Amino acid sequence: MICPFCSHEDTKVLESRMSSEKACIRRRRECENCQQRFTTYERVEISPVMVIKKNKLKEEYSREKIIKSISNSCVKYEIEQEIIQEIAARIEFGISLLGKKEITSAYIGEKILEYLKPVNEIAYLRYLSVFKKFETIEDLYKEINLCGKTLTFSN
C-alpha cells in the first residue's frame, strides 16, 4: 500500500477489522516514512463467474441468489439472516479461490448443504429434498439415517 501523502511504499497496518456490513475490511495504516495515518477499505470482489444450471443454461453468479435459496429453506426455522449472509460469503470466497470462469449450480448446492448441515439439520434436509428431488419418503429417511439420526415414532 502506497502512502497517499508521500508515496512511500511501506505502510504498516495498525488495526484491521470487519466493517459493520461485513462486506469489507477496514484497515488503519501508518506510513513508515512520514508517519501520516490513513484508513483503507478492502472489498473482496469476485470476477464474473457464470453458473451452469441443470438445464445447461448459464446465468451470471449472484450472491443474492445463494442467500435467497438458503432463506427459502430456512424461513420456518429462523436461521438468523446474519448466518445466512455468512454462509453465502464463505461460499463466494470458495468460488473465488477456484479461479474458474464457470461453475455448476450443483457445486453451489453442495456447498450450501455443507454449510447448512452444522447450522440447522432441518433446514439442511429441506434444502436437500429440493436439491436431490427426493422421490419417496424412503429417500428422505435414508438421508436422515446418513445424518446419524434414528427416527422414532410415537403414537
Ligand SMILES: [Zn+2]
Ligand atoms: Zn508517507
